[in-house]
Amino acid sequence: MAPTLKPLEKGTLKANLPADWTDYDLLYITATDPFNRELFTWSFPISLPDKVAATMVKTEGAGNVTLSETDSLYNVTANGIQLSISKRNGLLRQVSNAKGNVALTNGPILQESANNFSNFTQRSEGKNIIIESTFDRKAAYNTIQWTIYPSGWVKMKVRYFPNAYFTFMNGVNFSFPEAKMKAVKWMGKGPYRVWKNRMKGGTLGVWSKAYNNTETGEQPLVYPEFKGYHANMYWCRFEADNPFIVATENEDVFFRLFTPAWKTDQWHNYEPMFPSGDISFMQGIPSIGTKTQRNETTGPMGQKYAFYDYEKEPARAKELTLYFDFSGR
Template sequence: MRFVRRLCIDELTGWQHKYDTLVGHKLVKEMVVRDVNHPSILFWDNGNEGGFNFQLDNDYALYDPQKRTVLHPWSNFNGVDTHHYPDYNGIVKATAAKDIFMPTEFMHGLYDGGAGAGLEDFWDKMMKHPQAAGGFIWALVDEDVIRTDRNNTYDGIGNRAPDGIPGPHREKEGSFYTIKEIWSPVYIHPEPIDKTFNGKITVENRYTFTKLSQCKFKWQLVKLPSATAKTTKAIATATGVPLPLELQPGQKGTLNLHLPANWATSDALYLTAYGTHGEELFTRSWAIKAPAAVAKAPVAGSNVAIKGQLTDNELVVKSDGKTYYFDKTTGYIEKVVKGGKEISLSGGPVLAGVNTTLKSFTYNAEGKAFVVEADYRGEATLHVKWTFAPGKRVKLDYTYTQTGDFDYLGITFNYPEEKVTGMKWLGRGPYRVWQNRLPGQQFGVWHKAYNNTITGQDWGYPEFKGYHGEVNWAVIENKESPFTVYMDNKNMYLQMYKPAVEKDLVKNVQPAFPAGNIGFLNAISAIGTKFRASNKMGPQSQKAHADGTPVSNTLWFEF
């Protein structure tokens, strides 16, 4: 059976090869007689992907008083187009046609691709057209089995089994939460909180039969811990239960949270929708403060003027007991030394994915501060300005200009992967994101230890490596000395290394990553599915376009 919100289609198997007619007659009778009284069954399936025995099509009605429609999944039959794995343009064309459109497989969840990735664009298009009846994701779980003849290891038959939303023991992937948000029957619209926010949220009743007044909501305003705190737990500053909203199935409305007057002093807002049995449907979260306004702990330091010293190959800057080394030939930071311990941050900032050459490298004192600047030219431009001031974090201002379409935009550094032990951050989490799979992650403070998990090949979730969304600050935990990076700009992505490659490589689910391994990015790459490259998966899956407008960001480093 294939399920969607407790509604399902009941399938006579026969994948790509049909049952012979003699056996098929018996199997159809047994299946329909067994399941005919299940109210959740909407359709019967006569085979799958070419496994259709047309001699059996009329048998279903013999045992079904409702004479429910018979489908041929993968084809257009009985007025229902069940096309498998269309690209985004295929969705556009199908929803404009006259037949009911219900792809019985339309997102293929191989490894970390498909499933939730690209789903929002597909679903938004389908929700706008009445002839779009829904769709089915392949598959529910990774279908790995334990091989007792192979030392009890899991066997996924190469890339044939890791198609699930969770793993073989229901280990949840990032796409699980994306699907939960997008397919929530009470859909909370993700408008950002800005200066015009008045405590009112747009909601939509996507139930088929249930009125929204049968559901409940609860909101929380919270304070979030700082980068130096030993906890990641949010502290509620206020809670509330909005009055029920009377919306019929399919209707949109505005939910008034009636927030307290001082709501803007909190760090984040959480809004949870509950179903008719009290089950949590989904929690939407919003950052209230801009990253630059997030509280930072005081920095210990002196009032002594910062000095720089030039050698044949390096510029050495000493500030508040720390020493910073820059390569004169590249302009890149080489390392930081603190209390005799070396912090191996190097190789940046580099403009991700484009070739540039150092054109100028300057340094000078500005009062008690010391400024290091570098200019790069080539396929793009990059201006870098480091400011070292007594008793303050190291400030990095940078501006870049690019023209064209790119997998990612921003800057990167290098740090030895073997020395990293974990990360703590304020942003979306705890799972990584892709450009076409941003929904599902909650805003808060998160922590995870280093791992080298390969989605669908092993199941140590959440994965450590990859892109992380809406990051305000991050603590890079390591074997040398932890360091923290704060971001002043909204909607920044943090890249933490590059995920390892699966044993059975499928190019579509191997997104592009910068050469550097710690990145601060304004745009990130999308991921495809088993059968579709990411650029075929809709507007959110396209490369980022840069039109030459300067992009400026500020980072603060605390070593």
């Protein structure tokens, strides 16, 4: 289950923090005018994602993790969770629990990076089962490791290199049928979506919003828009017939929900960019243009990302760690 947020209460700048302030998750500071009307509230993290993830993720379980193989799949069972992972490319092919199938599949697929996970092995580490690719500097320099715990929680660690010196976006994508999505509840910045050059205005907290297909400025006006990029993810619960939770221990992770309808104009200034797949967990997202400017002319935050490593040195790879709770609770 997603944890209950513990926000530090709002107060004045002259107020003293409680002695146990480090036990809280967030700090809110509100500025008011002489008539005690709120001017603005700022939010700051006290607990970072690794601390919150450590309180959520359960690794111990009463039973064992079992693994069987077919020609093409690793089939793993733990605490009522069944997963099938491709032996060829390491992608999640199927996951189910007592309620039935969880619709998240076909990931992680790297965005603007080579999907060259290969040469998979499996091993036991204590009570855990680990499935991982083998690093090869020329042919398989991006790597993935799956860890399945007796509790049924699943850890995914990807280490990757963007495929060009300049990239629009970096991260991993999964498939999920849009028609099955009902709502999301997450801890992070919200409730509105963001772009690389439109990060201001959000507040850290726990947010919820029901699925909608709103196109900005068009009827029906249901806000905040559901589809798009969302900043500073700690965890997200994806509400469907068979819900699941994804948490991260990394800072500055974005989660992306589906793809809004394609938009452009005669000058090609406003052209939103989205990755492949349906649900993504990103470490870099694209910027957005305006009516009069393309995204790259809006300033430094409108530029592409610059990250490239010619030697493909593993110590310099970008690293993304996600934890999955597929129990359906």
